[in-house]
């Protein structure tokens with residue numbers, strides 16, 4: 122069993138590196154996630170690994186590997202269904218009407234995990250909006266974890282992954298079966314650029330986005346971090362753009378400047394106009 126002192130060390134590392142709040146009582150999770158890391162790093166036990174960590178300058182590579190091991194990467198294609206329905210039925214049609222002159226859409230999936238979210242957006246665009254074939258569509262997909270990004274960049278999914286949320290018709294059309302896996306089609310893969318980005322770190326230069334997806338990541342953060350990220354993304358969302366959060370997430374009572382708007386069964390967020 123992990124000692125109280127070791128657990129507090131891990132808690133501090135997860136918070137400093139990625140803003141992940143590990144509540145007390147999650148000792149079992151820390152042990153389950155970090156023991157394999159300790160062994161991979163050549164330590165016989167988790168406690169010897171953490172003793173060695175105490176002697177290392179922070180932040181270092183081991184600190185980020187610890188935080189990465191503690192991320193939850195649960196995702197699926199078209200997760201929750203209704204946000205993608207709203208995207209298809211009302212949000213994209215509205216944005217397309219407004220962007221006819223520029224013929225360009227720019228989208229950010231800010232905690233993309235293994236890629237199902239940005240690929241679901243790309244598939245929605247290709248499947249339901251053939252008129253966008255000659256538009257410039259840029260989907261930036263970012264995550265803290267290099268290992269989920271490698272999976273996403275590969276665009277290869279096993280049977281369980283493609284059976285979750287992906288209608289068989291779309292799987293047949295936009296994936297190629299290769300042995301036990303399904304490879305995303307090049308036309309979808311090429312719409313998405315993957316990059317590592319820590320939401321609490323320094324950000325590279327970013328464009329203005331029409332849509333920002335920040336789904337099922339802020340649940341791991343405290344209110345101060347949520348507020349700071351919601352403030353930080355404001356300059357990057359166009360005035361008429363939309364923010365998608367996870368079903369259990371909201372801006373309400375956390376950050377001003379945002380208003381909730383309901384589209385079909387989905388709540389999305391817009392910036393409240395500020396006087397020029």
Ligand SMILES: C[S@@+](CC[C@H](N)C(=O)[O-])C[C@H]1O[C@@H](n2cnc3c(N)ncnc32)[C@H](O)[C@@H]1O
Nearest residue numbers: 139192195196232234265266319320336337338
């Ligand atoms: C539960 S997944 C959500 C994936 C997808 N957005 C969805 O809704 O299905 C949360 C993702 O957030 C990422 N994450 C956690 N902390 C982060 C941080 N500080 N910066 C960027 N990504 C982070 C994790 O690596 C993980 O892939």
